[in-house]
Amino acid sequence: MSKRLRLILCAAIGLALVSCGGEPQSPTEVRQPVVTTSPSPSTSPTPSTSTQLPQGMVCSAPTPPPMLRMSIKIHAQDGNRTILDSKPIVPSVDGYCDKVGFGDWKFCDTRPEGHAERAACDYLATGKAENGRWGPTWFFGMDNCGTKPEECADHPTEQFMTVAKKKGTYEACASEDVEVASNGSRCGFFELK
Secondary structure: OOOOHHHHHHHOOOOOOOOHHOOOOOOOOOOOOOOOOOOOOOOOOOOOOOOOOOOOOOOOOOOOEEHHHHHEEEEEOOEEEEEEEEEEEEEEEHHHHHHHOOOOOEEEEEOOOOOHHHHHHHHHOOOOOOOOOOOOOOEEEEEEEEOOOEEEEEEEOOOEEEOOOOOEEEEOOOOOOOOOOOOOOOOOEEEOO
């Protein structure tokens, strides 16, 4: 079952429980208040505070702000196969793009190409794919590329890439666990013609 379908089912079950009122409480039952603490505000917003990078990987301050979108391009052609490549694009919150070396841009990559922390910062921005690897989940139409090898396939070594085998619309989507900018999108689209 796809992650999207699971989310829709969970939301429907949650709404049904709320509208039905859940289980009745006995008159003697007393609910204890739940105490929560708020984290202290950060000067640079992070995509997900629960994301733990692989050992040895670092994305130092400033960490990427919530993602604006995924950018997709053709990486290589090999006969009937096309390798698509993706990367997260982030808005310049609090001068982020200037601080990481791009200048006074409105949006940018998480780090410049070739930067030692580029992979780690991209990981923070996108989270993990449905297959558990760092990077976006790839779709061809509504089908997950990891489950439809006749249409497309997850790249064997790089989750930010996919092997496209048919013409049509491909989509790369960041994890539901990472934040997205208020004017942003979790996914990027590419029409392979």
